[in-house]
Amino acid sequence: MKKLNCSASLGKAGVSRRGLIGGAVAASASTIAAPAIAQANPPLKWRMPMFVPRTVDSVVVSANDLTRRVSEATDGKFQLQSFAVGEIVPGGPSVLDAAESGSVECAYTMSYYSVGKDPAYAFGSTLPFGFNTRGQAAWLFKGGGLELLNEFYNKRGTHSLPCGNSTAQMGGFFRREINSVDDLKGVKMRIPGLGGNVLAKLGVVPQQIAPGDIYPALERGTIDAAEWAGPHDDFKFGFHKVAKFYYAPGWWEPQATVMLFVNNSHWQELPRHYKAVLEAACTATYATHVAHCDTINSPGLRNIVAAGGQLRFFSQQIMNAAYDATFQLFEELKARSPEFARIYPIWKKFLDENELYFRVGEASYDNFVYSKRVRG
Amino acid sequence: MKKLNCSASLGKAGVSRRGLIGGAVAASASTIAAPAIAQANPPLKWRMPMFVPRTVDSVVVSANDLTRRVSEATDGKFQLQSFAVGEIVPGGPSVLDAAESGSVECAYTMSYYSVGKDPAYAFGSTLPFGFNTRGQAAWLFKGGGLELLNEFYNKRGTHSLPCGNSTAQMGGFFRREINSVDDLKGVKMRIPGLGGNVLAKLGVVPQQIAPGDIYPALERGTIDAAEWAGPHDDFKFGFHKVAKFYYAPGWWEPQATVMLFVNNSHWQELPRHYKAVLEAACTATYATHVAHCDTINSPGLRNIVAAGGQLRFFSQQIMNAAYDATFQLFEELKARSPEFARIYPIWKKFLDENELYFRVGEASYDNFVYSKRVRG
Numbered sequence: 001m002k003k004l005n006c007s008a009s010l011g012k013a014g015v016s017r018r019g020l021i022g023g024a025v026a027a028s029a030s031t032i033a034a035p036a037i038a039q040a041n042p043p044l045k046w047r048m049p050m051f052v053p054r055t056v057d058s059v060v061v062s063a064n065d066l067t068r069r070v071s072e073a074t075d076g077k078f079q080l081q082s083f084a085v086g087e088i089v090p091g092g093p094s095v096l097d098a099a100e101s102g103s104v105e106c107a108y109t110m111s112y113y114s115v116g117k118d119p120a121y122a123f124g125s126t127l128p129f130g131f132n133t134r135g136q137a138a139w140l141f142k143g144g145g146l147e148l149l150n151e152f153y154n155k156r157g158t159h160s161l162p163c164g165n166s167t168a169q170m171g172g173f174f175r176r177e178i179n180s181v182d183d184l185k186g187v188k189m190r191i192p193g194l195g196g197n198v199l200a201k202l203g204v205v206p207q208q209i210a211p212g213d214i215y216p217a218l219e220r221g222t223i224d225a226a227e228w229a230g231p232h233d234d235f236k237f238g239f240h241k242v243a244k245f246y247y248a249p250g251w252w253e254p255q256a257t258v259m260l261f262v263n264n265s266h267w268q269e270l271p272r273h274y275k276a277v278l279e280a281a282c283t284a285t286y287a288t289h290v291a292h293c294d295t296i297n298s299p300g301l302r303n304i305v306a307a308g309g310q311l312r313f314f315s316q317q318i319m320n321a322a323y324d325a326t327f328q329l330f331e332e333l334k335a336r337s338p339e340f341a342r343i344y345p346i347w348k349k350f351l352d353e354n355e356l357y358f359r360v361g362e363a364s365y366d367n368f369v370y371s372k373r374v375r376g
Numbered sequence: 377m378k379k380l381n382c383s384a385s386l387g388k389a390g391v392s393r394r395g396l397i398g399g400a401v402a403a404s405a406s407t408i409a410a411p412a413i414a415q416a417n418p419p420l421k422w423r424m425p426m427f428v429p430r431t432v433d434s435v436v437v438s439a440n441d442l443t444r445r446v447s448e449a450t451d452g453k454f455q456l457q458s459f460a461v462g463e464i465v466p467g468g469p470s471v472l473d474a475a476e477s478g479s480v481e482c483a484y485t486m487s488y489y490s491v492g493k494d495p496a497y498a499f500g501s502t503l504p505f506g507f508n509t510r511g512q513a514a515w516l517f518k519g520g521g522l523e524l525l526n527e528f529y530n531k532r533g534t535h536s537l538p539c540g541n542s543t544a545q546m547g548g549f550f551r552r553e554i555n556s557v558d559d560l561k562g563v564k565m566r567i568p569g570l571g572g573n574v575l576a577k578l579g580v581v582p583q584q585i586a587p588g589d590i591y592p593a594l595e596r597g598t599i600d601a602a603e604w605a606g607p608h609d610d611f612k613f614g615f616h617k618v619a620k621f622y623y624a625p626g627w628w629e630p631q632a633t634v635m636l637f638v639n640n641s642h643w644q645e646l647p648r649h650y651k652a653v654l655e656a657a658c659t660a661t662y663a664t665h666v667a668h669c670d671t672i673n674s675p676g677l678r679n680i681v682a683a684g685g686q687l688r689f690f691s692q693q694i695m696n697a698a699y700d701a702t703f704q705l706f707e708e709l710k711a712r713s714p715e716f717a718r719i720y721p722i723w724k725k726f727l728d729e730n731e732l733y734f735r736v737g738e739a740s741y742d743n744f745v746y747s748k749r750v751r752g
Contacts, residue, residue, distance in 0.1 A: 040416035040417050040451065041416050041417075069652065069655075069656045072648070072649060072651075072652035073449060073649055073652040073653045073656055074649065075416065075648070075649040129745060132738065132741065132742055133510070133738075134509070134510070134666065134667075134670050135670070137663060137666065137667045137670070138666075138667045138668075138670035138671045140667070141663065141664045141667035141668075142664065142667040142668045142670075142671040143667075143671050167737075167738070168737045168738045168741055169737075170737060230733070230737065231733060231737075248736050248737055248740050248741075249736075249737055249738070249740045249741035249744070250737070250741075251741060251744075254741050254745075272448070272451070273448060273449055273450060273451040275448075276445065276448035276449040277449045277653070277656070279445075279660070280445045280449055280653070280656040280657050280660045281656050281660075282660075283659075283660035283663050283664060284655070284656045284657075284658075284659035284660040284662075284663070286660075286663050287513060287517065287659050287660070287662050287663035288517045288518065288659060290510065290513065290514075291510075291513045291514045291516070291517035291518040291519075292514075292517075292518045294510050294511070294513070294514035294518075294730070294733070294734070295514045295518040295519050295730065297733035297737065298729060298730045298731070298732040298733040298734075299729075300733075301732055301733050301736060301737075302732065311736065313740055319744050320748075323744075323745075323748055352749065353674060353675070354670070354671065354674045355674070355745070355746060355749060356674040356677055356678065357606070357607060357670070357673035357674040357676075357677050358670070358674075358742065358746075359746045359750075360624050360625075360677060360687065361543075361544045361545075361546060361606065361607075361624055361625055361626070361673065361677075362508065362509075362543070362544045362625075363739070363742055363743065363746060364624050364625045364689055365508065365544055365624075365625035365626075365627060365630050366508055366734065366739055367739065367743070368625070368627075368695050368699075369505060369630075369699075369731070370731060370734075370735045370739060372696075372699055373728065373731060374735075
């Protein structure tokens with residue numbers, strides 16, 4: 001799920017008047033907080049722009065869970081105020097930009113919107129053929145990944161706390177069946193980020209289109225294909241009506257981590273127990289965000305198929321070609337970005353060494369029960 | 377992972393002198409808490425017996441994460457004091473018994489130790505051929521499962537908060553290879569709970585043996601097989617030295633939910649924001665417990681194989697027979713327990729309807745990358 005319909009050059013100057021007024025209020029509240037540590041629960045109000053409109057259930061339900069948890073755990077004293085995309089910040093990379101520059105206290109977003117600035121921003125969100133949802137959580141929370149990424153984010157102005165994961169995304173809607181790599185040549189597809197870079201190597205012509213413009217573009221045939229999110233949110237957009245072949249898996253986004261990025265100085269000034277509340281609330285919301293997606297996507301997929309969508313799987317030939325192109329791209333990114341080059345070998349080592357038990361203990365079970373329940 | 381080496385009839389009378397003294401202290405602390413709600417963070421100290429010895433890393437690391445989170449988020453005011461199995465409560469069902477009776481404020485355990493009292497206690501922990509780790513989380517947190525289970529637990533004296541999951545367990549160690557259902561006949565296996573009931577239908581003779589006694593029993597040939605946990609903790613016990621065939625998957629425990637059970641009256645008296653802290657800390661620990669297991673089990677499995685353990689998969693014939701015997705057992709349990717009969721159809725409906733996207737969006741990706749990385 002990516003939205004890149006806005007200028008990447010947005011900093012403080014791009015914050016609306018409403019945003020600036022809110023900023024002044026919040027800044028004074030957090031300035032009061034530091035000397036007030038003696039007070040058990042000092043009042044604090046932070047603005048939290050989000051990367052999505054309020055209609056994207058898979059994400060907004062979790063943002064609400066997060067703000068509720070923080071408020072309730074501090075008896076209403078520490079408030080995160082969420083803003084949908086466009087309300088105080090346009091969207092795309094500008095959401096994280098605002099937290100990095102300090103024009104807002106924190107941002108609820110995915111850092112891969114900023115891969116144009118540095119491809120290392122992808123690790124905190126997702127990489128093609130990278131971790132699945134549990135692999136990413138293992139690496140971030142217990143495999144040293146989060147500490148490693150925070151070294152990078154800190155230099156850019158924020159401290160990050162994982163607070164959600166939209167899980168494996170789908171491979172998008174195509175107007176025609178795609179059976180071979182040849183069928184991909186010249187296909188105009190709405191797909192941003194590193195996935196677009198990989199598909200470009202296979203002949204696809206990636207397009208950057210805002211979510212609201214995807215449907216008419218597909219309908220008119222301006223584009224031949226588009227990817228957006230998982231089945232629940234995809235169904236709401238109705239893409240299956242104008243491009244009926246719905247592909248799996250979304251190998252360019254096998255999990256989709258959402259983080260709360262807290263501006264460095266606001267993080268440092270936060271009372272210690274508020275840091276603990278925020279960490280617990282974010283990590284709890286990580287768990288319930290995954291649980292939420294795992295509750296809505298099966299019904300969403302059934303809805304799409306019932307409405308005439310045709311489920312397809314990418315052929316082995318396409319999967320193999322995409323896999324090879326992906327790891328070739330990673331080599332190129334290492335040469336381009338010192339931060340990508342620093343993080344990549346550590347990421348790759350964990351990826352290589354940590355899938356064994358998923359395969360032996362989990363997939364062997366999952367595949368068996370899926371085969372039984374499909375037959376049943 | 378089950379430990380049933382203690383009397384199931386243990387209530388307050390079974391609490392040691394040290395436990396009773398601690399209980400008196402804690403009771404007075406929590407009695408103070410109720411009138412002190414006006415105070416932002418009233419001091420509170422709860423005793424939390426655990427179901428494992430301190431050596432079981434996969435669980436104890438998470439218990440420590442939980443107690444740390446609660447303490448830090450309340451500026452040290454709300455303390456959960458953990459006790460290893462045997463310190464104030466013997467273990468097995470007595471851990472939950474102590475919270476139900478109110479002889480401790482809360483218990484950190486798995487409710488399936490109490491299936492002897494009512495098989496409905498299994499739903500909050502694990503069922504053979506039931507949910508995998510993500511399925512269980514979806515059902516509990518966002519599918520209505522937790523509310524449903526708390527109706528049951530409340531009647532028995534506690535309010536439950538999921539706070540961990542040890543993920544898919546292994547299928548245990550066997551002294552001889554098991555290729556067919558015939559090979560299972562007469563096998564004396566250490567396996568408690570519903571998994572033991574299913575295997576008994578296939579001819580296995582289930583044995584209840586405390587963890588510390590498993591190794592010598594396998595070595596002497598008193599038993600032919602034993603299951604314990606996942607590879608990390610299994611390796612530490614060294615079972616591969618005396619029963620080298622290590623089987624997957626542990627279909628009787630495809631996930632293993634740990635909960636914090638809070639005695640009803642202590643839950644009701646808890647200040648509202650402490651409830652929120654406890655909920656956030658438990659749910660956060662659910663996420664990091666899974667992440668922890670997903671970090672230690674691949675190295676654990678490699679260690680077992682490097683030390684001479686022989687990895688095997690249950691044959692399709694055995695899996696099919698176990699699957700059929702399991703759902704036959706569930707029908708019998710419905711007839712035996714009104715609570716099992718009430719919860720089962722709701723649980724089964726979610727199970728049947730919610731695996732579709734795991735299969736389409738996740739397993740299709742996972743199986744592809746596993747095949748690539750194994751070859752690579």
